[in-house]
Amino acid sequence: MLKIDDVHTTMATRPLDVVVFGATGFTGVEVALALARGTAPGLTWAIAGRSSAKLKFLAARCEAQSMDHGTRVLPPIIVADLSDEQSLLAMAQKCRLVLNCTGPYRYSRGLCMCIYGWPSHRCFLCKHH
Numbered sequence: 001m002l003k004i005d006d007v008h009t010t011m012a013t014r015p016l017d018v019v020v021f022g023a024t025g026f027t028g029v030e031v032a033l034a035l036a037r038g039t040a041p042g043l044t045w046a047i048a049g050r051s052s053a054k055l056k057f058l059a060a061r062c063e064a065q066s067m068d069h070g071t072r073v074l075p076p077i078i079v080a081d082l083s084d085e086q087s088l089l090a091m092a093q094k095c096r097l098v099l100n101c102t103g104p105y106r107y108s109r110g111l112c113m114c115i116y117g118w119p120s121h122r123c124f125l126c127k128h129h
């Protein structure tokens with residue numbers, strides 16, 4: 001069982017602030033492109049999903065979007081699948097916040113369980129979670 005102090009320590013040492021999971025869907029693309037347009041200074045973020053090819057395509061779109069807004073950001077890619085608990089755990093261990101844009105949300109129970117087991121903050125982008 002993790003203690004509160006352990007949680008703060010592990011949170012502080014994670015390489016990423018935010019991961020957009022399900023980044024290749026309608027909602028996820030909007031979130032990723034919004035981050036590419038600009039974030040708080042120093043905020044670190046990545047895009048995640050089950051298709052490496054789609055994520056590479058989106059990363060290139062994010063880079064182009066950021067260059068249109070005066071910076072150059074090529075977000076790192078994390079491959080994770082809701083049906084693969086280990087991939088979810090590995091993703092959760094890399095960041096402080098997961099923005100869950102996968103759908104439909106009824107399939108996200110595995111993600112919830114992984115993140116509760118390895119605490120990250122999480123945000124489900126709809127009310128019917």
Ligand SMILES: NC(=O)c1ccc[n+]([C@@H]2O[C@H](COP(=O)([O-])OP(=O)(O)OC[C@H]3O[C@@H](n4cnc5c(N)ncnc54)[C@H](OP(=O)(O)O)[C@@H]3O)[C@@H](O)[C@H]2O)c1
Nearest residue numbers: 022024025026027050051081082101102103104105125126
């Ligand atoms: N559309 C809206 O305006 C809107 C607004 C607010 C909230 N939402 C909510 O956001 C959620 C997503 O909606 P959407 O319209 O963006 O849906 P969508 O375009 O169908 O996107 C679904 C996303 O989930 C991913 N996904 C599906 N199964 C997965 C799995 N097993 N492992 C990993 N990723 C998986 C898809 O990956 P692939 O690309 O690889 O298929 C895709 O990135 C829904 O629950 C919806 O209620 C939508």
